[in-house]
Amino acid sequence: MRSDCWATRNPPHEHIPSCQAARPRYSPRPRGAAAISIAAFALAGCVGASMAAALDTSAPEPTKVEGEALAPPPPALANPTGHEVRGEDVYGAGAFGASRGGGLRRHRGADYIAEPGEIVRAPIPGIVQRIGFAYRGDERYRYVELSDAVAQRAVRVLYVGPLVEVGAVVRAGDPIGRAQDLSVRYPRGITNHVHVELKQRGVLGDPASLLPAPADDDANLSHARSTI
């Protein structure tokens, strides 16, 4: 979904039968000329009907709306990449709570598989609270932090080249940046991903228990996870 589609979306257009599509809807037409030619137009099917309707003020304008369904409301939450959570690779697994540092630490977020350069979307609605560096002393990798005061949630999405600025208001699913290439820092075969940390009322939680499952079934990405 484009980020501006709700702000600029036109109302559903009135259905205009194809035989009337070329008729100027609001241009004045000469009543005399139209009356003279109405018998001829009557033989021409819907064109004649159209002209007759234009002359008869009691005839209702066609108001039938069909063909275009109303767009669904924006999602309350979104999968940031549309892909699965990273499985096990040589650097570890992407699930929340997975082992890190040989068991000394736990993974504080969930890693969503991402192709470097692809659009990363806001998992929650909110305000861009902060943009920072994922690692101290390494300015290659960035994060975008969003906060939703109403739901008392905050997420930090790491390894994202920002496309938003601090203070921007975003809806879930809006683009916030592009996925960065982690293979530069982790050259031994990491599965590229964005790391999502979620806090609910200040407490870390599992993003995958809250955010929607992948929206696509991209076989290459789904199977990029190693089973080692």
Ligand SMILES: [Zn+2]
């Ligand atoms: Zn991670």
